[in-house]
Amino acid sequence: MNKTSVLVTPGPVPAPAEVLEILSRPLEHHRTPAFVECLKRTLTNLKPVFGTSQPVFIHASTGSGGMEAAIVNCLSPGDEIICVVSGKFGERWADMAEAYGVRTHRIDVEWGRSVEPEQIERALKDNPRTRAVLTQACETSTGALHPVREIARVVERTEAILMVDGITAVGAVEMPMDDWGLDVVVAGSQKAFMLPTGCAFTSFSSKAWRLVETARSPRYYFDVRKELEANRGGDTYFSSPVGIIRALDWILTHKMNDGGASVRARVAQLAHATRAGARELGLAIFPEFPSASLTALLLPDGLDGQKLRARLESEHGVVAMGGQDRMKGRLIRIGHMGAISNDDVLTTLTALGRALHELDPALASDTEIGRALAAARVVLDTGVRS
Ligand SMILES: *Cc1c(COP(=O)(O)O)cnc(C)c1O
Numbered sequence: 001m002n003k004t005s006v007l008v009t010p011g012p013v014p015a016p017a018e019v020l021e022i023l024s025r026p027l028e029h030h031r032t033p034a035f036v037e038c039l040k041r042t043l044t045n046l047k048p049v050f051g052t053s054q055p056v057f058i059h060a061s062t063g064s065g066g067m068e069a070a071i072v073n074c075l076s077p078g079d080e081i082i083c084v085v086s087g088k089f090g091e092r093w094a095d096m097a098e099a100y101g102v103r104t105h106r107i108d109v110e111w112g113r114s115v116e117p118e119q120i121e122r123a124l125k126d127n128p129r130t131r132a133v134l135t136q137a138c139e140t141s142t143g144a145l146h147p148v149r150e151i152a153r154v155v156e157r158t159e160a161i162l163m164v165d166g167i168t169a170v171g172a173v174e175m176p177m178d179d180w181g182l183d184v185v186v187a188g189s190q191k192a193f194m195l196p197t198g199c200a201f202t203s204f205s206s207k208a209w210r211l212v213e214t215a216r217s218p219r220y221y222f223d224v225r226k227e228l229e230a231n232r233g234g235d236t237y238f239s240s241p242v243g244i245i246r247a248l249d250w251i252l253t254h255k256m257n258d259g260g261a262s263v264r265a266r267v268a269q270l271a272h273a274t275r276a277g278a279r280e281l282g283l284a285i286f287p288e289f290p291s292a293s294l295t296a297l298l299l300p301d302g303l304d305g306q307k308l309r310a311r312l313e314s315e316h317g318v319v320a321m322g323g324q325d326r327m328k329g330r331l332i333r334i335g336h337m338g339a340i341s342n343d344d345v346l347t348t349l350t351a352l353g354r355a356l357h358e359l360d361p362a363l364a365s366d367t368e369i370g371r372a373l374a375a376a377r378v379v380l381d382t383g384v385r386s
Contacts, residue, residue, distance in 0.1 A: 005317040006344045006351075010140050010168060010294035011063075012190040012197055013338025018254070019195060019247045030240035038249050040234055045252035046201060048259040050185055051176025056203045057227050058248075060241045063167040063188030066200025067093055069222035070134075070163050070184045074208055076216035077101030079131040082123045082160075084115045087141035088324050093134050093165060100217050105130075111327060112142045112296075114289045117150040130160045131211070132183075137169030141324050143296030143333065144287035145173065152181040161208050167191055170201070171260050172267045172293040172337050183208040189244055192263060192293070192337040193251055198244045268292045270336035270345060273379035277349040280372035281356060281364045286331055294335045296323075300363065305329040308355055315358075316351035342380045346373055 007014045015023075028035055046056040059065050071093075075081065079102050083094040086109035097104050105127055109115045115135065124130055133155050137148050148164055155162040161183035169175050170185060171192025177185045182205070189199035204212055204224065212224060223237070230237040255263055271292040275285060278297050286296040299305045306329045309322040323331030334348060353369035364372075 005313070005319055006347050007319045007338070008334045008340065008344065008348050009319060009321045010191070010333055010335035010337065011188070013194060013335055014340060015194050015196065015247075016255070016339040018250055022247045022250055023196070023243050025246070027242055030242050031235070035240070035242060035246075036234040038246055039236065039240060042245055042249045042252060043231055045249070045256070049171055049252065049256050050187070050201075050203050051180075051259070052178045052185070052203050052205075054178075054203050054205060055228055055231065056201055057224055057231070058236065058240075058245065059200045059202065059222060059227075060198065060236075060238065061200050062197055063186065063190070063200050064092065064096075065222065066167070066186035066188060066202050067165055068096055069200065069202050069224065070186055071097055071100055071102070072215070072217040072219035072222050073204070073224050074132060074161065074163065074184060074211040074215050075100065075102050076214075078103065080105065080127055080129050081132045081134055082107060082120065082127060082130050084109060084120075084133075084135035084146065086113065086115060086136070086144060086146070087111055087139040089136050089139055089141060089165060089167075093136075097134065112144060112287045114144050114146050114287070115151070117147060117154050120151050121154045124154065124158055124160065130158070132161045132163050134163045135165070137164050137166040137175055138173070138291035138293050140168045140294060140333075142287050142327070143285075143290050143294050145169075145289050145291035148175065148182060149180045156181045161205070161211060163208075168291065168293040168337070171256065171263055173291060174264060177203060177205070181205075189248065192260075192267065193248065194255070194338045195244055195247050195251065198241055199248065264292075267336045269379060270340055271295055273342075273345050273376040274334055274336065274349070276379050277345070277372035277376035278352070280368055280375050281349070281353050282368065286327075293337055294333055296331050296333045299330055299332060300360070303356070303359060303363075305331060308332060308359055311355045311358065312351050316355060318348050318351040320348070345376055345380065349373060349376055
């Protein structure tokens with residue numbers, strides 16, 4: 001990779017320059033008064049971004065650790081759950097629950113589609129002992145957004161709780177936890193929070209807390225009862241990831257001090273601009289209801305998507321993601337989270353057009369690339385901010 005490369009994957013994402021500067025500062029011990037203040041402020045400032053009055057926890061782990069925290073704190077071996085599986089991350093959560101001895105009823109959704117609330121309603125009727133419904137908000141492997149607000153309306157009429165993997169949703173799309181009645185929400189540092197990989201965030205509603213008190217899964221590292229106790233004393237249960245938390249403090253006070261509204265607006269603008277451009281390049285958007293967090297583009301039949309992705313990186317300096325599993329070689333996924341400039345969008349569209357043309361001269365002529373850039377510029381110029 002050359003140093004001018006543009007990172008537009010849906011996580012990890014480019015960090016703002018200020019974050020890189022903070023990460024390069026000398027480290028301090030996590031029990032210094034200055035860090036204790038920083039941690040307290042950060043725990044408080046995470047709440048409006050989640051849209052909750054409940055405590056939000058910071059776990060030193062990748063996002064998957066947050067998914068595991070949700071399971072071990074709320075579920076017991078032998079419990080029944082319903083898990084939406086519409087891509088790689090849904091599969092991961094279902095597998096994880098099974099690893100903890102949870103009986104998992106999977107709702108298999110065709111990749112690229114969103115689950116329908118009626119499917120959840122039916123599954124809850126068929127399985128009245130269901131303890132929890134698990135779903136992604138955005139299934140990052142397909143770019144699909146699930147209707148979690150409508151799902152919550154169905155789940156809240158039952159004894160079950162709704163657990164949402166919001167790792168590419170919190171900070172990227174509107175999803176207020178308390179207003180929408182979401183019981184567990186998981187987020188991660190390396191997506192809309194624009195930080196390195198290394199922290200997961202979780203929060204639990206009062207309905208979920210009742211399960212936290214009684215769940216019998218083995219739990220130690222991710223025990224949120226212990227974490228809450230530590231947080232009350234201005235500490236984390238284990239050593240705090242000082243560098244990432246100091247950078248998170250900056251993000252929350254400088255970029256998300258409006259509850260995240262302007263970051264979400266920027267994500268939406270980048271998505272809109274990219275999609276307007278991609279359509280001019282002759283590419284279709286893969287998911288039926290796309291999340292603003294990323295754009296998954298369906299490649300023309302016969303085009304080798306793995307070659308395209310590799311070329312984008314090696315010849316054009318643009319790092320995007322391909323498809324996974326059954327969609328391997330068939331998609332290009334472009335992320336809209338992180339410190340992405342207007343120029344990055346134009347560079348990405350130009351590179352995508354050129355790489356398509358190099359692989360198949362019938363695709364993306366210079367005229368079409370010109371139209372793609374013009375379409376994207378219209379969206380970026382009427383925009384929020386760069
Ligand atoms: C990125 C992501 C995760 C977490 O992945 P990690 O590699 O463990 O950080 C989980 N769920 C979704 C939907 C994601 O996009």
